[in-house]
Amino acid sequence: MSSRVKGVESVQSSVINSLKVAARSAGMSVLLLLGGSLTAVHAQQDGITLNGTLTQGSLIRGQVAPDAIVTLDGETLALNSEGKFVFGFPRDASLSHTLNVELPDGTTLVRDITLTKREYNIQRIDGLDSKMVTPPKAVLERIRQDNVNVSIARSKVTDADALFTRFEWPAKGPITGVYGSQRVLNGVPKWPHFGVDVGGPTGAPVTAPVEGTVTLAEDLYYSGNTLILDHGMGVFSTFLHLDSITVKVGDTVAQGEQIGTIGATGRATGPHLDWRINLGKMRLDPQTVVSGTPE
Numbered sequence: 001m002s003s004r005v006k007g008v009e010s011v012q013s014s015v016i017n018s019l020k021v022a023a024r025s026a027g028m029s030v031l032l033l034l035g036g037s038l039t040a041v042h043a044q045q046d047g048i049t050l051n052g053t054l055t056q057g058s059l060i061r062g063q064v065a066p067d068a069i070v071t072l073d074g075e076t077l078a079l080n081s082e083g084k085f086v087f088g089f090p091r092d093a094s095l096s097h098t099l100n101v102e103l104p105d106g107t108t109l110v111r112d113i114t115l116t117k118r119e120y121n122i123q124r125i126d127g128l129d130s131k132m133v134t135p136p137k138a139v140l141e142r143i144r145q146d147n148v149n150v151s152i153a154r155s156k157v158t159d160a161d162a163l164f165t166r167f168e169w170p171a172k173g174p175i176t177g178v179y180g181s182q183r184v185l186n187g188v189p190k191w192p193h194f195g196v197d198v199g200g201p202t203g204a205p206v207t208a209p210v211e212g213t214v215t216l217a218e219d220l221y222y223s224g225n226t227l228i229l230d231h232g233m234g235v236f237s238t239f240l241h242l243d244s245i246t247v248k249v250g251d252t253v254a255q256g257e258q259i260g261t262i263g264a265t266g267r268a269t270g271p272h273l274d275w276r277i278n279l280g281k282m283r284l285d286p287q288t289v290v291s292g293t294p295e
């Protein structure tokens with residue numbers, strides 16, 4: 001969770017424009033689809049389908065024959081009964097990866113994946129009062145407990161497959177903050193921003209980007225009224241700074257169903273929706289799962 005310091009939140013969204021896709025694999029047939037600000041790659045060959053953006057911070061959804069064994073850089077990925085799987089690349093992931101597929105008939109397929117490197121917006125601010133940089137001691141225990149609750153809410157791996165449907169923007173408005181940007185306050189690098197911010201008036205609707213089950217609906221110190229949706233197989237959406245939450249833990253909500261309203265609760269400088277995507281603990285860029293703009 002990023003710390004918010006009054007008056008210095010100004011994150012630019014230009015970084016996304018410089019993103020490109022590199023899909024390098026011998027004989028791999030690649031179809032590039034220009035979908036809004038990010039370029040998605042749908043690559044299919046020898047029965048391997050990959051759907052996503054081959055860049056840092058990306059969530060990739062794939063499918064192979066059921067009962068195949070899929071490993072990424074030597075680590076086995078979970079497959080559902082249809083042979084679908086998901087993996088991600090963190091903000092600062094190395095650029096070369098290997099996907100290995102062992103088909104039920106014994107054939108082994110190897111795919112080299114080369115990611116494009118992203119340029120994140122880094123903002124340096126010096127001469128700040130130290131009180132603005134560090135949270136007050138009195139709230140440290142609360143922040144610790146908040147973090148425990150959030151990681152519990154994102155710990156379950158269910159076999160829901162909503163994550164394989166097309167995501168829609170959860171709110172309407174301009175993009176006012178992007179994934180990966182970072183502030184360096186008084187020379188100290190702060191936690192990078194891991195969400196996409198959509199500006200909007202307090203009270204404007206926030207809707208489920210795809211179907212999900214509510215695993216957390218709580219007021220947290222930094223992120224205010226916070227809602228977490230489980231989309232299945234370890235993929236979660238988190239919505240921060242909500243003015244109101246209109247669903248409760250355990251509810252299953254359909255794509256497009258209202259789950260709350262835009263607000264400025266917690267350490268926010270103005271009303272906006274901060275939407276995040278996680279694969280377990282891995283923090284990924286929502287703009288790699290949704291296309292177009294939220295306006």
Ligand SMILES: [Zn+2]
Nearest residue numbers: 177195197274
């Ligand atoms: Zn934000």
